[in-house]
Amino acid sequence: MMKLYDFLPCPFGQKVRIVLAEKSLTYELIQIDLAQGDQRRPEFLRLNPFARVPVLVDEDTTVYDSTVIIEYLEDEYPEPPVLPSVESSALRARARIFEDFADTSFTPQVGQLMAEMARAEGERDQGRLQRLHRSIERALDYLNHELTGQQFLAGDFSIADIGFAPRLLVLGELGLEAGLNRPNVDAWIKRMLERPSIQSLQGVTAEALAGV
Ligand SMILES: N[C@@H](CCC(=O)N[C@@H](CS)C(=O)NCC(=O)O)C(=O)O
Numbered sequence: 036m037m038k039l040y041d042f043l044p045c046p047f048g049q050k051v052r053i054v055l056a057e058k059s060l061t062y063e064l065i066q067i068d069l070a071q072g073d074q075r076r077p078e079f080l081r082l083n084p085f086a087r088v089p090v091l092v093d094e095d096t097t098v099y100d101s102t103v104i105i106e107y108l109e110d111e112y113p114e115p116p117v118l119p120s121v122e123s124s125a126l127r128a129r130a131r132i133f134e135d136f137a138d139t140s141f142t143p144q145v146g147q148l149m150a151e152m153a154r155a156e157g158e159r160d161q162g163r164l165q166r167l168h169r170s171i172e173r174a175l176d177y178l179n180h181e182l183t184g185q186q187f188l189a190g191d192f193s194i195a196d197i198g199f200a201p202r203l204l205v206l207g208e209l210g211l212e213a214g215l216n217r218p219n220v221d222a223w224i225k226r227m228l229e230r231p232s233i234q235s236l237q238g239v240t241a242e243a244l245a246g247v
Contacts, residue, residue, distance in 0.1 A: 037091060039089060039090070040067050041067065047088070049200070049236055057230075058108060058114070060112060091108075093111065116191075126190050127189075133196075134194045149209065151163055151164055152164075171211060182222075186223075203224060
């Protein structure tokens with residue numbers, strides 16, 4: 036059976052768990068407690084020398100980095116797909132562009148907002164909060180535009196949408212209504228929440244607020 040080394044609040048591990056659920060793949064979850072420094076133990080460093088979760092072990096193959104793990108799963112277990120078909124290179128590229136945008140320009144910003152909001156109210160850096168709000172709002176406006184007339188960001192439900200899901204779902208708890216005045220984003224979130232793979236994330240959102 037596959038093994039997933041993960042820390043439940045990690046949004047990158049959540050991406051992988053959505054894909055495993057979409058593909059109905061069973062796996063053993065091995066929790067790596069980042070707060071306790073489990074990622075720096077020699078036995079974990081043998082799996083990933085960069086000391087990061089998630090890591091997937093599938094028989095003799097060890098893969099890390101959520102994007103690479105998901106591409107590996109797509110290659111090994113293609114059905115149902117989480118990337119547009121190989122005949123649609125342009126759509127595949129679009130899906131990968133959105134996943135990268137989520138990983139580099141959305142998820143980290145929401146993570147920083149979570150960390151700032153975890154501080155006592157009087158100790159929060161108001162300037163930083165404003166900058167983070169602006170950056171996240173800009174990303175949401177862009178997504179709202181890109182979702183015009185679309186059910187999902189790149190054809191069918193794909194890694195493009197999966198990339199955003201983990202942190203989209205915690206925005207409400209941070210006082211940021213993603214769907215407010217953004218009807219396409221609002222409908223998109225509701226559409227994603229119909230999927231059991233996305234519903235399964237909801238239990239970990241409050242825990243996620245403890246910060247990663
Ligand atoms: N690009 C990587 C990022 C993974 C990552 O940043 N993981 C964080 C947790 S969310 C981690 O393991 N951090 C190690 C640490 O905090 O020491 C991916 O997509 O998997």
